[in-house]
Amino acid sequence: MxxxxxxxxxxxxxxxxxxxxxxxxxxxxxxxxxxxxxxxxxxxxxxxxxxxxxxxxxxxxxxxxxxxxxxxxxxxxxxxxxxxxxxxxxxxxxxxxxxxxxxxxxxxxxxxxxxxxxxxYAWGAAVAVVYKDSKATKLSDLDGKVVGVTASGSAESYANHTLAPDWVGAKPIEFKFTPGEVKTYATDNVAFDDLRLGDGVRLDAVLTDRTVVRSAIKAGYPLKELSEPLFFSTSxxxxxxxxxxxxxxxxxxxxxxxxxxxxxxxxxxxxxxxxxxxx
CATH class of the missing domain: 3.40.190.10 (Periplasmic binding protein-like II)
Known part of the structure; x- marks a missing residue:
């Protein structure tokens, strides 16, 4: 037994x-x-x-x-x-x-x-956020700029012009700017910490989900969201x-x-x- x-x-x-x-x-x-x-x-x-x-x-x-x-x-x-x-x-x-x-x-x-x-379980919008005193007002203003993204995320694919809109309900994506450099980070907050140092000090913009951006701004980060979304996607x-x-x-x-x-x-x-x- x-x-x-x-x-x-x-x-x-x-x-x-x-x-x-x-x-x-x-x-x-x-x-x-x-x-x-x-x-x-x-x-x-x-x-x-x-x-x-x-x-x-x-x-x-x-x-x-x-x-x-x-x-x-x-x-x-x-x-x-x-x-x-x-x-x-x-x-x-x-x-x-x-x-x-x-x-x-x-x-x-x-x-x-x-x-x-x-x-x-959710729909979301990816957006670009810049330092509060940045002169950027639209996505095309980020041409040639240094942008931060979370590694292995959809925003990184967008920045590198490799994002394929193949999820449920996907619509064609237009890449509205071409970064000069794409920096990857472990999390959005680490990227925000670099962006909050000032416009162009380490970054010119961060690309991420709108909810994360608005949460950071609410928490006191000196940032502003560019109103035009990069793309909408399912989660x-x-x-x-x-x-x-x-x-x-x-x-x-x-x-x-x-x-x-x-x-x-x-x-x-x-x-x-x-x-x-x-x-």
Missing amino acids: NKLMTMIAAAASLAVGSVGSSPEANAGAVLDHVLATKTLRVAVGTDWGMISFLNDKHELDGSDVDIAKAIAENLGVKVEFVTPAWDIITSGKWQGRWDVAMGEMVPTKARAEKLSFPAV AITILPGDKHFSDKIAAAIKDMRDDGALSKIMIKWYGVKRTLEK
Whole structure:
């Protein structure tokens, strides 16, 4: 009997290990692990504006945090947050450290080669922000300038003129300026810290999501948003491919939140608008 139990334990250990070591999840493995541990591990950021941030109590807060908690509640489990770097999330090399990634990721075809997007949950606008005393008033004023972007983000692809509008509801994109240099940063806030030093000191502009920009300005950053958006895009919940059962559960949770108005309420709470429909 002891030998049998040892064999069962070893098999279970191998099953859990396979979730972490494979770039894709085995069918049912992620959902089984979530239900067995009664825990949904969710990757969020600590300085992603109102999407997710550390509040005055040094606790994670924001729209993504509320949505993740609601998804976990829908699954009947608790939520546990982890805070990896964005480029690690987009690489798909999760190694079993989390089950779901937030961050309002744009579900492009290139990313779909490594990741899976069970549900779209927001629409957003990418914009350019400059120092408050900058003479730039329109996107074409950024021709030849130094712009900052988050590494591995859609804004970086836009700046490099490689962004392919291949997400749900995508419309043709016009590249309205050509930067002289594109600097990449780990987070938007690090880029904002360089931009706040003054116009052209280290950066002339930062490209990122409008909600992040407005959150920074509200927090006191001496910046101004150029009114013309770079592009509009969808944002999706992100998981690893391979576990259809888990994907279906996440999709169903977002559908339930959309149908009963919970998703809209969270967006209105943080942004004053639904952000669940195309702008």
